[in-house]
Amino acid sequence: MDKQPPGIFGHNRAALTSHYAVMPAVGVLDSRLPNFSNTVVRVLTSPAMGAQFAQILLEIGHDGGMTKSRDDGLEHFFYVAAGTADLDIGEMTHTLAAGGYAYVPPGLSYRLRNRADAVAKVIWIKRPYEKIDLPIPQALTGQRKNVPKVNKHTTGRYWQHLLPAGDMAFDMEVNILGFAPGTYFPCVETHVMEHGLYMLEGQGMYLLGNDWHECWASDFVYMGPFCPQFFYATGWEEAAYLLYKDVNRDVKF
Known part of the structure; x- marks a missing residue:
């Protein structure tokens, strides 16, 4: 053995x-x-x-x-x-x-x-x-290669909207977020949407709740509603992940 x-x-x-x-x-x-x-x-x-x-x-x-x-x-x-x-x-x-x-x-x-x-x-x-x-x-x-890269909030970080953003007929979005080395979220996010995240390339540190986790290509991360979250890219190459979220619908009772 x-x-x-x-x-x-x-x-x-x-x-x-x-x-x-x-x-x-x-x-x-x-x-x-x-x-x-x-x-x-x-x-x-x-x-x-x-x-x-x-x-x-x-x-x-x-x-x-x-x-x-x-x-x-x-x-x-x-x-x-x-x-x-x-x-x-x-x-x-x-x-x-x-x-x-x-x-x-x-x-x-x-x-x-x-x-x-x-x-x-x-x-x-x-x-x-x-x-x-x-x-x-x-x-x-x-x-993916034909989808425009849109910069929001900070330089060095882009979105690619694979489904039409803002189209209320869709109840979900799937985006690719890309990060140049050393770039990060502008704040710790807390929101009602849940996420399914699949790391496509690179690596980084993810804050989930109060805990830090190192993630790299092929890792999967699930984030429930209102889970505090923050990411910054480490390593020498661009990091990117595929991100699902639920959108465009009222809260349920």
Whole structure:
């Protein structure tokens, strides 16, 4: 039997509280789902954690993915972190390379597959859509490199809005936030929105509640409503993460 590396016993960066979770990729065990083939499923958060959404990392091998179309009444967001994936939305097929993304509204069928040789890593966010007196949004696809970078509040920090910001028909946003080394939030944020955060590149220090956590590429962070939060980028390269949040709806009683 091979010896385990130093630090494996009693040392890890994972944390779970009633307000947040930090999930290093190494500790998120693989799962399986019905009607998927040649796919490793890693559930990052779900209602079992207290979240009002689910976020899943799919690692899809050659000719793997969903074995048939699905229509579950939920809304879905897919982001291809690596490789290439084909996504059927209704009758249309979209090929999404790394940095590609898609929104699937409720009421449309979808099917995700990988016909390429390399493994496709796809971030999958899903949740019930909160209907109001506006039409349900249409399906959309895009590519990260084509999305404008918008500076807000401070220099050296940008947003890329993958879903239309300010469109009240959407009940969620998915953005990419990028940070030059040494840049940070202008304040410690506390707000009603919950977050699912996936580190795409780089590294940094995250203040969650009263605790500091070092995070880097492939880590996942869940932040519940009103959890104090603050980030600054460390290291020598740009840090960026994919950020889900719920928006544009009144409080629930």
